[in-house]
Amino acid sequence: MSIRTTSPAPRKRASRRSNTAPTIADVAREAQCSPMTVSRVINGEGNVREETRGQVQQAISKLNYSPNRAARSLAGGEQLRIALMFDNPSASYLSEFLVGALEEAGRIDAHLEVQSCESATEALPLMRKLAEGGISGFILPPPLCDDQRVLDLTKDLGAIAIAVGPGKAEGSHGAFMIDDFQAAYDMTQHIIGLGHVRIGFIIGNPEQVASGRRLNGYRAALEKAGIEPSDDLIVQGRFTYRSGMAAAEKLLALDQRPTAIFASNDDMAAAVVAVAHRIHLDVPNDITVCGFDDTAMASTIWPELTTIRQPIREMTAKAVAAIGRITRARRSGEKPKAEQTILPYTLVRRESDAAPSLAASKRNGAG
Amino acid sequence: MSIRTTSPAPRKRASRRSNTAPTIADVAREAQCSPMTVSRVINGEGNVREETRGQVQQAISKLNYSPNRAARSLAGGEQLRIALMFDNPSASYLSEFLVGALEEAGRIDAHLEVQSCESATEALPLMRKLAEGGISGFILPPPLCDDQRVLDLTKDLGAIAIAVGPGKAEGSHGAFMIDDFQAAYDMTQHIIGLGHVRIGFIIGNPEQVASGRRLNGYRAALEKAGIEPSDDLIVQGRFTYRSGMAAAEKLLALDQRPTAIFASNDDMAAAVVAVAHRIHLDVPNDITVCGFDDTAMASTIWPELTTIRQPIREMTAKAVAAIGRITRARRSGEKPKAEQTILPYTLVRRESDAAPSLAASKRNGAG
């Protein structure tokens, strides 16, 4: 009597692959080596003969193979989850921000978690919860990254935090930003170069550190050019359109009206244009208006604004990449070094700047 | 003599888990059932007793378990890749669009591929390449989804295409949109309700089908109210700020100036506000201005615009979900049905509308 129940004939099971995409095994067969060697080539590890490497690469391109991200991160044991926090209301900033993050996240197979929050206060408990939930790192745009409580929290949590476009470069977290001081300096110099002398400035929200840097850049450029700064010409704003209108009204009501106004962001610059039009000043012939940030607003309104473009997309992409790098370093026991990278900005010249009109120059000269 | 070489003692291998995150097995142990049952609960499948389901759910929340996406999509054999195409220049539209897609993509573990292209012509070869590269579906905002060539191509490729906010609801692809006709009708009725009779309208880009629908809504509302439409009051625009300015100048130069202007999008409405201000008309006391779309522009400028809000974020999220559903259906051999869903819009009342002033009414009454 034979008992067969103990070893049931292994039933044929249909492969679960629906996809016909080539796998690493296919490549290995084609290149006549083991999957392991293929893996090494893909990941650019050493200890592979040049000849072998070449064969593998040929096989890869012949089969049009691309590694399966899911399998990769599963086998690699890592699950890179990155939270994008934002309470920044500027939609154009946000979209650049998101696109940059998405592109890089796709490349390194990270998962993005988008978190919007009304304020830093609201962000704190959220971040705590996310960190507990296994988030590898946070990407923080301003004003979140300028908030001390947020920075303290990330340190407490031992979380990776990368600031994108922050005001200050200090702290233990990494940061990608432009040189706000230098950018404002350049813009001011550009305006001076056009022949302007009475140049108004609208300061941004005092809570964001970048505001002060931009103001300093403006001041330094004036000084360098030997123009005596006038307190009348410097007005406080809050980065909003509305505050820009108020500031513009103040500046344009001056006895000696400025011939140019440099606003600390595009929303306020747009407001200046609107106010100028209302009192029948032509932009740029009667007054030059320049902004900062190159948001969508800048190229939507007419005339389109001369402004400073930050490479936001690139910054966010680099931030995502940095979180990946740091996480990997941490896993292998290295102590991650916080990097602070200054990226180049661009002065985008559009249609809102021009040399001062003769009339304006004369009036000012006479005043 | 014992030969041991045939069965080498299995060497202890350190677990590769670096993460201490709970796995489905942990949950199963806690809930005293098999991992499979846990999986069923997670995926909301049927055939699980209520009691068991409860236990599992308790275990999940006790351990704070969240499934590993990578493992999931690897085991599921699917790799959902969704391409977001856009040549829509409106940044605020884009950010809403992206946020919605990201949120849902995170939920169903899809990979998003963001593709910007300058025009539909440029999009065609790109889409072909993407489809060959294993993209499961495309999400198409206007104007791409209104382009016949794009639609034809998706059909050729056998690709899933979901339109978000398209003008027309036809075709084999799915679509999520609002009722443009009804929304414009409602807005016009709202303006009429304030007491306006001479209501100007600025048409959108003629290439986008939504433009015509909005115009028809406007016309229908006038007719319903017994207001005789005047061709003078209807001006062609192109959805841009600049075209809005030109249209506004035309409308505001009319002998019998309209007391309200309804622009087919926010950019043009913003331009109307600017032009009105330039000729010293107060918005909304001298003239009511309404927009459409509720982009960031609408709440950036002053006065903030009364406009129609499309649930863009929700639309995109649903589009992503739909692609997932359809892909799954296809794999299991069902024929996917194209769904066309109309989502609710909102009339957002802000500060740019008011009853017509007495003076304006009198002047028009006398004219």
Added chain:
DNA sequence: CCGTCTAATGGTAGCGCTAACACTATCGTT
């Protein structure tokens, strides 16, 4: 000539999850 070392490669066992079954009660049917 043999051990020792390094470079190159291969074998194996998972990573965490789910598809595709197998199995066991429970129930209604003939």
Added chain:
DNA sequence: AACGATAGTGTTAGCGCTACCATTAGACGG
């Protein structure tokens, strides 16, 4: 009573890749 249908659950075998170790071939020193 024997049978099939069904609901609920468990078992097994992967998904595609990489970490970890084993193994082999060649280089080198004594």
